[in-house]
Amino acid sequence: MKLSTYGLDIAKNVFHIFTITEEGEIIKKKLTRAKLLTFFAQQQPGLIGIEACGSSHHWAREFMKLGHEVVLMNPKHVKAYLKGNKNDFNDAEAIFEAVSSPNVRKVGIKTIEQQDIQLIHSLKEELTKRRTAMVNQTRGHLRERGIVIPVGINNFFKQMPDILDNEDEKLSQFSLPLLRQHYETIKQIGEDIKQHDKLIIQLCKTDELSQRFSQVRGVGPMGATIAAADLGKSRVYDNGRQYAASLGLVPRQHTTGDKPHLMGISKRGNKYIRTLLIHGARAVLSKLDDKKDKLSCWLRELIQRRGFNKAAVALANKNARILWAMATYGTAYERASV
Numbered sequence: 001m002k003l004s005t006y007g008l009d010i011a012k013n014v015f016h017i018f019t020i021t022e023e024g025e026i027i028k029k030k031l032t033r034a035k036l037l038t039f040f041a042q043q044q045p046g047l048i049g050i051e052a053c054g055s056s057h058h059w060a061r062e063f064m065k066l067g068h069e070v071v072l073m074n075p076k077h078v079k080a081y082l083k084g085n086k087n088d089f090n091d092a093e094a095i096f097e098a099v100s101s102p103n104v105r106k107v108g109i110k111t112i113e114q115q116d117i118q119l120i121h122s123l124k125e126e127l128t129k130r131r132t133a134m135v136n137q138t139r140g141h142l143r144e145r146g147i148v149i150p151v152g153i154n155n156f157f158k159q160m161p162d163i164l165d166n167e168d169e170k171l172s173q174f175s176l177p178l179l180r181q182h183y184e185t186i187k188q189i190g191e192d193i194k195q196h197d198k199l200i201i202q203l204c205k206t207d208e209l210s211q212r213f214s215q216v217r218g219v220g221p222m223g224a225t226i227a228a229a230d231l232g233k234s235r236v237y238d239n240g241r242q243y244a245a246s247l248g249l250v251p252r253q254h255t256t257g258d259k260p261h262l263m264g265i266s267k268r269g270n271k272y273i274r275t276l277l278i279h280g281a282r283a284v285l286s287k288l289d290d291k292k293d294k295l296s297c298w299l300r301e302l303i304q305r306r307g308f309n310k311a312a313v314a315l316a317n318k319n320a321r322i323l324w325a326m327a328t329y330g331t332a333y334e335r336a337s338v
Contacts (some may be wrong), residue, residue, distance in 0.1 A: 004046035007096025009088050010059060018092035028089050041066050049099025051075045051091075052107040060109045071099050072107040108236040110229070117203060117210075117229035121222070124196035125272065131189045138182055145170050157187075200225055212326055215333040217295065218280035218319050226273055231327040240321030247274045249317040265313055274316070281315035282308075293335070 007018040015036050017029040031039055036059075040048070045067040050056050052072040060070040073095070081097040084090055098104055110118070135156050139149050142163065147170055149159050163171075164180050171179065204210045204221035209232075213224035237243040244250055246269045251262040267274070285308060288296050302311040326333060 004044060005096060005100055006046060006048045007092040007094070007099060008048055008050050008059075009092040009095060010050060010053070010055060011088070014088075016088040016092040018089060018096045020096070028092070030088075037062060037066070040068060043068075045069070047071065047099060049073060049095045049104075051078055051095060057110045057115065061111075064109075070109065071104060072109055073098055073104060074107060077105050106236045108230075108232060111232060114229040114232045117207075117225050120196060120199055120203070121226050121229075121272070124193060124200070127189055127193050127196065131186055131193065134182065134186050134189070138179065138186070141175075141179070145175075147171075157190075209327060212332055213323055216319055216322055216326075217335075218277070218284040218315055219323070220276075220280060223273070223276040223280050226276065227323050228327070230270065230273060231323065235328065237324060240324040243324040244317045244320040246270070247277070247320055249274060249277070249313060249320055277316035277319055278312055281312040281319065284315060285312055295335075 004021075005019060009016040009018075013033050015031050015033070017027075017031065017039075019027050021027065029039070040063055047069045048060075048063050049071050050060060050073070052074055056072055060072055063070050078091075078094050078098045081094040081101075082090060083093065131153075135153060138160075139156065142149060147163055149156055149163075160183055164176070164183060166176055201221045204214055204225050207225065207228055209228040210221070210224040213219055213227055214221060216224075219227070231243070237246065241250070245266070248266045248268040248271070250266060252264060252266045254261045254263065285299060285303065288300055291297075299311055299315060302314055306314070322333065325331065
């Protein structure tokens, strides 16, 4: 039986639906939040297209409970189907056209557990950005008073106690208590970051997929948990290369006249996961020493031919493909033999 297809434009309180019946009749509906699930509960199981945005995973899970098939799509790919001016019904029609396309690019629907892992990473990243901003702000104010702290968070925490003692009296009695209070706030944020790190390590030990991921060289608890949250049990990617491409770890292309031209990595997709994989790869490269296994030999040769940074990206790409294979086939990591 052919499924009915719906394009659904979601918002906070008002939702717009676009569909075409088998007889060719165009149907447009505007529903409130309270009536949305009731409407789809009364429909035969169908295919619902939604842009991947705020609350989309929640609605996808709810519609799936009602027996519908749900496809989440990147809004950038839906934009190409928009006709005329942008309004809610035109957006719903564009979503309908996009989800009806045979080569639609899907976004994996996250479970609550996957979103919980994403939550802790998101909160920790926000705390880290806040601490970095406050440290840079403090260093800037101190420079205006002739006090220079070298770059680096460790240098900051090492020198600030001596600076706040104000033995050389470079700080006024007005600025000193303000800077001391600011410093205490920065230290508290640092403690919060440490607590988040401990929670991530605990999650890595308790989550079966994260445990397997952490066995991969260059993938630590942070990379393992966020990759497990990203991949999960969804089968969105057909192969490992597609997953690596979704993280921006493949070259950009400019091909014309059947003459391909490859440039630097595309840097598309999830920047956070890509950064963790590349940092992990750099850690592996810095500790190759004289290891004789196949991976280490390959990496040393690659560094000689292409340089350190490109070798790091190559290992990150390889690890992304390995993670996809482990999640898809449920296998364990097999280290390269001598």
